[in-house]
Amino acid sequence: MSARLAVALLLGFMTLPTAVVVAVSFNPTAIMSFPPDGLSLRWYANALTYPQFQRASVNSLIVTAGATLVALPIGTAAALALERGRLRARNVWATLLLSPLVVPGVAAGLGFLILAASLGLLRSRAVLIAAHVALVLPFVVRSVWVSVANLDPMLDRAAASLGATPWRTFRRVTLPLLRPGLSAGLLFAVIVSANEFVVSLFVSNRVTEILPVAMFTYVVNYTDPTIAALSSLFIGATFLLVWLADRLFGLAAVFLPDR
Amino acid sequence: MRLLLVPALAVIAVFALALGALFQYSLLAFVPGSLRTGGVTLENFRGVASPQYLGYVWDTVVLSAATTVLTLLASYPVAYALARTSSRAARSWLLILTLAPFFTGAIVRTYAWLLVLGNTVVTWPVPMLFTERGVLVGLVHFSMPTMILLLAAALSHVDPAYERAAASLGATPARVFWRVTLPLSMPGIVSGSLIVFAWTLSAFPTPELLGGGKVKMIANAVKDLALDSFNWPGAAAFAMLALGLTLALLAGVGRLSAGWHAE
Numbered sequence: 001m002s003a004r005l006a007v008a009l010l011l012g013f014m015t016l017p018t019a020v021v022v023a024v025s026f027n028p029t030a031i032m033s034f035p036p037d038g039l040s041l042r043w044y045a046n047a048l049t050y051p052q053f054q055r056a057s058v059n060s061l062i063v064t065a066g067a068t069l070v071a072l073p074i075g076t077a078a079a080l081a082l083e084r085g086r087l088r089a090r091n092v093w094a095t096l097l098l099s100p101l102v103v104p105g106v107a108a109g110l111g112f113l114i115l116a117a118s119l120g121l122l123r124s125r126a127v128l129i130a131a132h133v134a135l136v137l138p139f140v141v142r143s144v145w146v147s148v149a150n151l152d153p154m155l156d157r158a159a160a161s162l163g164a165t166p167w168r169t170f171r172r173v174t175l176p177l178l179r180p181g182l183s184a185g186l187l188f189a190v191i192v193s194a195n196e197f198v199v200s201l202f203v204s205n206r207v208t209e210i211l212p213v214a215m216f217t218y219v220v221n222y223t224d225p226t227i228a229a230l231s232s233l234f235i236g237a238t239f240l241l242v243w244l245a246d247r248l249f250g251l252a253a254v255f256l257p258d259r
Numbered sequence: 260m261r262l263l264l265v266p267a268l269a270v271i272a273v274f275a276l277a278l279g280a281l282f283q284y285s286l287l288a289f290v291p292g293s294l295r296t297g298g299v300t301l302e303n304f305r306g307v308a309s310p311q312y313l314g315y316v317w318d319t320v321v322l323s324a325a326t327t328v329l330t331l332l333a334s335y336p337v338a339y340a341l342a343r344t345s346s347r348a349a350r351s352w353l354l355i356l357t358l359a360p361f362f363t364g365a366i367v368r369t370y371a372w373l374l375v376l377g378n379t380v381v382t383w384p385v386p387m388l389f390t391e392r393g394v395l396v397g398l399v400h401f402s403m404p405t406m407i408l409l410l411a412a413a414l415s416h417v418d419p420a421y422e423r424a425a426a427s428l429g430a431t432p433a434r435v436f437w438r439v440t441l442p443l444s445m446p447g448i449v450s451g452s453l454i455v456f457a458w459t460l461s462a463f464p465t466p467e468l469l470g471g472g473k474v475k476m477i478a479n480a481v482k483d484l485a486l487d488s489f490n491w492p493g494a495a496a497f498a499m500l501a502l503g504l505t506l507a508l509l510a511g512v513g514r515l516s517a518g519w520h521a522e
Contacts, residue, residue: 007340010333011356014403017371018360020380071270078267085260097267100274102509104461106481107498111277114284114491117294134274137267195364198463198478202485215366219373219468228374231367238362242355 018235025228043229052206053230056214063125063200063210064193067132071189074133075140076182080174082141083148098138105198108135113202125208128200132193139188147181187245191238278502285495296492303496312480312497319476322391322466323459326398327452330406333399334451338410339440343419361404365464372397372469389471397465402455409454413447414440450512457508461501477501 028040047053081087082094100108108131116127151174159169175182197212204213219227285304288297306312341353360368374380376387376396387393417440425435441448463478470479477497485494 003336003340006336010337010403011353013333014360014400015356017368017375017400018363020374021367021371024374074266074270077263081260081263081267085264087261087264093264096271099271102457102505103274103278104478104498104501104505105463106461106478106485107281107502108274108277110481110485110491110494110498111279111281113485114280114495115277118280130270130273131277134270137270141267191362195362197365201482212364212366215370216464216468219366219370227370231363231370234367235359235363239355239359242358242362246351246355 021228021235022232024225025232027225027228030224043225044233046224046226047230047233050218050226052214052218053211055207056209056211059125059204059208060194060210060212063128063132064190066125066129067136067193068186068189070129071133071136071140072182072186075137075185076144076178078137078141079144079148079181082145083151084153094141097141100134101138106202109199109202112199116203123205123207127203128208128210131199131203132196135196135199136189136193139192140185143185143188144178144181146184147178151177183248184245187241191241281495281498281502284492285499287492289490289492291490294489294491303492306493307496307500315475315477315480316500318391318474319460322395322398322474322476323456323462325395326402326459327456329395329399330402330455331448331452334403334406334410337403338407338414338447341407341411342414342417357404357407360400365401368401369397369464369468372400372465376469388469389473391470391474394466394469394474397469398459398462401462401465402459405458406451406455409451410444410447413444413451417443446515449515453508453512453515457505457512460504460508 025043026039026041027043028038078097082090082097087093112127112131116122116124119127121127155173155177156169159173160166164172194210195212196210197216200210201213201216204210209217215227215230284296286299286301288300288302290297337353337357341350341357344350344353372393373388376383376393385392387396421439421443422435425439426432430438460476461478462476463482466474466476467479467482470476475483478501481494481498481501484490484497
């Protein structure tokens with residue numbers, strides 16, 4: 001029984017900040033108090049109408065959509081090559097593709113900033129999107145690779161022997177069977193890109209910055225609950241996504257092997 | 260089939276180019292007040308070896324070590340529950356509660372701790388915000404989902420039959436845990452600890468916001484140099500140091516886990 005209590009307390013510790021943010025977002029005054037002495041939606045209105053957040057949301061949409069659209073096909077192709085390409089030193093290639101995961105954010109961020117400056121691309125979103133593609137790629141490769149590994153190559157051969165062209169085989173047999181891995185890869189790509197902060201801080205300015213960077217700047221400069229309202233919207237959306245992901249393809253299968 | 264690897268390698272090449280630019284700048288002389296650089300020099304690395312910057316490295320290592328130990332202690336019970344529960348619904352909920360903070364961005368989470376550690380919710384007996392204590396709480400919270408997932412994966416490889424066998428031979432639950440469960444989950448404990456330690460070494464938003472400029476870790480010093488002082492060469496040298504530390508540690512993880520799989 002005490003073990004259960006410990007687990008409950010620890011989960012409480014993990015969820016406490018989220019609960020506080022949501023509670024504070026309905027606070028009627030700019031001075032934060034807890035529990036709040038009334039309810040108000042004014043900070044939600046403030047968050048949604050603040051011009052810099054609107055601009056940053058549009059940037060986030062462009063960067064995340066761009067990075068995902070580029071990384072998903074590239075990562076899928078790489079996963080197919082890794083599993084079926086009969087590569088020598090496959091582990092070396094795999095490690096290389098997953099390597100952006102282990103590079104500290106400030107090192108990658110400053111590297112991309114210096115690169116952007118030397119190419120004269122400081123004001124463009126191109127470098128931002130390129131950086132996001134590299135950061136998101138490992139997640140896509142890993143997710144799709146699991147699906148490719150579970151795929152029976154005999155199915156492709158069966159389609160081919162029945163007269164399907166390689167492209168038709170890919171479109172009608174391989175791709176539909178890869179759906180779970182592709183969905184997981186898409187989910188990871190969107191979540192990782194939408195939340196990316198450190199590298200984006202280095203390679204963006206007020207015009208190109210994405211939402212997490214705009215939120216960081218706001219937190220540093222102001223103390224009112226506008227960020228709490230925006231955070232609550234973010235948390236709600238994430239919770240919905242994670243719950244949906246669990247419903248659609250079972251998170252346990254992705255994170256806990258042998259189950 | 261092999262050609263399908265080419266686009267992905269091109270992406271990695273761009274990433275490598277960025278790190279190459281970083282390395283190049285770490286060897287160029289800083290010209291104060293300008294983004295132009297001077298000739299090749301080792302001056303930046305000498306600057307990084309000064310007491311001030313070595314102090315940041317020391318603080319970072321101490322905070323990361325403390326974070327690793329506390330995260331391990333706090334994550335083990337949750338991971339155990341996750342790996343051993345027989346109810347599908349309970350496992351789903353445990354996973355969702357574990358993953359939700361993992362998926363809520365760093366800024367949202369850190370802002371949340373800003374509220375909790377400030378005196379909004381409770382009045383703390385000792386100052387928490389803008390102290391190393393407060394940063395530590397934020398870092399542990401940040402690392403728990405990763406540690407829980409790694410430990411749960413390791414624990415789900417431990418066959419519960421071993422625990423039942425020990426119990427049926429008369430071992431008390433505590434003895435079963437210390438002599439059977441804990442040793443068998445050691446691979447997860449070691450790799451989880453090393454990964455959390457390596458990630459915490461390059462933590463940025465948590466110390467930046469919860470430390471309020473009073474607590475500085477390596478990444479915060481790099482950001483100050485690069486974005487506030489515009490000393491890109493100096494920042495690049497310090498970032499190279501962070502990169503070297505992280506890669507050395509993770510190479511250690513690779514060696515250890517390869518050893519375990521070989522057994």
